[in-house]
Amino acid sequence: MALVEAVGVRKSFGHTEVLRGIDLTVDRGEVVCLLGPSGAGKSTFLRCVNHLETIDAGRIWVDGVPVGFRSSGGKLFELREREVAAQRRDVGMVFQRFNLFPHRTALENVMEGPVQVLGRGRAEVRAESLALLERVGLAEKSGSYPAQLSGGQQQRVAIARALAMKPKLMLFDEPTSALDPELVGEVLDVMTSLARDGMTMIVVTHEIGFARSVADRVVFLVDGAVVESGTPSDVLDNPQQPRTQQFLAKVL
Secondary structure (H helix, E strand, O other): OOOEEEEEEEEEEOOEEEEEEEEEEEOOOOEEEEEOOOOOOHHHHHHHHOOOOOOOEEEEEEOOEEOOEEEEOOEEEEOOHHHHHHHHOOEEEEOOOOOOOOOOOHHHHHHHHHHHHOOOOHHHHHHHHHHHHHHOOOHHHOOOOHHHOOHHHHHHHHHHHHHOOOOOEEEEEOOOOOOOHHHHHHHHHHHHHHHHOOOEEEEEOOOHHHHHHHOOEEEEEEOOEEEEEEOHHHHHHOOOOHHHHHHHHHHO
């Protein structure tokens, strides 16, 4: 069974249809990169996977469980916020902006979820959180506040914070787009390490080099629809669709 399965996913904002029937599966341990021009619906789809946006049609399952809804009597009912929050515990999400608590240290930011949401003991969580900060190369910054960290360091803390919840799936929404160019590599290195360790990941990115070297599959979206999908070599080196060819000619 695929870890993520999306069938016929549609989403509109007002009269603007942003997603037009997305079909996508992501197997366990697979890294899928979503590419495409701005406004293609990549970030919206990612937010739908975590039910930060409610889909208008279709279905999304994560680990066999319908996201955001339950079925009863042949009808779908949207889950209550508390139930949605419980589902989200299994899905880590890293945004363009780091969204760290400014009044908490790096260590306290990483500890927050397991302690406050899962109710775990502070001593055990502290040890695990220090190990996660070491994993992302920030062991020496555990006592630093976000304002004392570079953008790349803050984003690595955000990744450690997501990992602290021991997710089945990690979603990355253009995690390097807000970073200065010289800081991009340190975040991509952490993501590459996660991929090597078998983490299932869906990554919205414009980093073609990362997609080429790390992704198992590249999915190209335009105007809310999947135009092309395949291995990095298929899509990036030998694109079949004119729209994919035009996009890559501009960004490569």
